[in-house]
Amino acid sequence: MARRMHHRVGRFRHRRPDQLVYGIKALSAALIAWTFAGPVAPDGRAYVAVATALFMANASTVYRSVTNALQSVAAKIVGLLLALTTVRLLGPTAGAIAVIALLTVLAGPRRAADGRLQVASTAVIALAAMAGDPMGGLVAPVLQTLIGAAVGIAVNALLLPPLHVDESDSAVRDLARTVGELLHDMGIGLAQGELRSRAHGWLYRGRQLEKHLAFAQEQVRRADESLRWNARCVTHARHGDVTYAGVFDALRGVSLQVRGIARTLVDSTYDYRPDRHLGLEFLDRYAETLQLAGAAVRGLVDDPRPADGSTSPRERLQKAIEEALAWHETMTDLVGRGTLTRPGVWHVYGSLMTDMERLLADLDYMGARRGRGQPGMRSWISAM
Structure with a gap:
């Protein structure tokens, strides 16, 4: 219990600066929108402009604030025009509301339901304003929306525009550690002769990697999006290096192979015939x-800078890949010469070797990329 409370307090302290930034941006957007939209608002009360500015200023990324602004403005214009048309034809009556509801709910694809609901709510709210002054009720909300959207975008883009590279960094690192630990545990288990007792656990953990992959993919996508049109990184072009998108792609391939290896090992435990057992020499080398x-895998996300003059993580990564490739070549040669092959298990050897070959190919490719000196995320951020 105490450990959980400590973790929550740590998260609150980490988030507090972000909440302060959001508060400053929201206050700035609200005050600026109220000032600029006041002259075009009824009685100087620019509530629509303020609401729009707050929504845009606190969008998760600058790119998202721009796209949200375009969608919001378009939805409000369509809604106001729909309200104006129904008022002209039916007047501000219940029939007009029914027509608006039917048109917006039934028209368009289901995936655009949020946009249609925004159109409907804007149209219904505008009915009362347009009853007495149709043109004034149409023009004022549109102008307020445009001003609020422009203010919100400007505040979000110029006042500490959001970056989400830390979240991407953390998610990809956690994924690499999870995959690396699973591979290590599988190797230890095979070396200790615990294939039958632990194979199902490895397969379960391999299947759980899908959740880690989905989370990491979303964080990488969000980080990539946060770099678009961002004044804090306009001079930097290597977005993939910053967000670890390339490392994530390699880890996604490695995860598929890990699950394949775990499934093959589980399947091999169901056959109790003596001539279907994997050879001990093969299992030792494979372990x-x-x-x-x-x-x-863990070396993919290590800090590339050596500590205290020791071997750098990048060099350890390359050494691990080279040693694994050497073992792979040795096992392939033994299988090819028939040394390890036993009657009835050649297909198991082939499946395990194929998955290992693909896994090592992904690691070798990413290790070669890092070896060419592409900057890591931390070094990129420190250079800003």
Whole structure:
């Protein structure tokens, strides 16, 4: 219980500066929108402009604030025009409301339901204003929306525009550690002869990687989006290096192979015939390859700078990949010469070797990219 409370307090302290930034941006957007939209608002009360500015200023990214603004303005214009048309034809009656509801709910695809509801709510709210002054009731909300959207976008883009590279960094690192730990545990388990007792647990953990992949993918996508039209990183072009998008792609391929290996190992435990058992020599060599692959996966997200003159994580990564590739070549040669092959299990050897070959290919490709000196995320951020 105490540990959980400590974790929550730590999260609150970490989020407090972000909440302060959001508060400053919201206050600035509200005051600026109220000032600029006051002359075109009824009685100087620019509530529509303020609401629109607050929504745009606190969008998760600058790109999102622009797209939300375009959608909001378009929806309000359509809604106001719809209200004006129904008022002209039916007057401000219940029939006009019914027509608006039917048109907006039934028209368009289901995926655009939010936009249609925004059109409907704008049209219904505008009915009362347009009853006495149709043109004034149409023009004022549109102008307020435009002013509020412009103010919100400007505040979001110029006042500490949001970046989400830290979240992307953390998600990809956690994914790499999870995959690396699973590979390491599989290798240790095979080396200790615990295939039958632990294989199902490995498969379960392999399937759970899908949740980690989905979360990391969303964080990488969000980080990439936060770099678009962002004044804090306009001079930097290597977005993929910053958000670890390339590392995530490699980890996604590695995760598929890890699940394939776990499934093959589980399937091999169901066959109790003596001639269908994997050879001990093969399992020992495969176990060491899995451990080396786990170390290589964890090395993908290590800090590239060496500590205290020791071997850098990048060099350890390359060494782990080279050793794993050497073991792979040795096992492939043994299988090819028939040394490890036993009657009835050649297909199991082939499946395990194919998955390992693909896994190592993904790691080797990413290791080669890092070896060419592409900057890591931390070094990129520190250069800003």
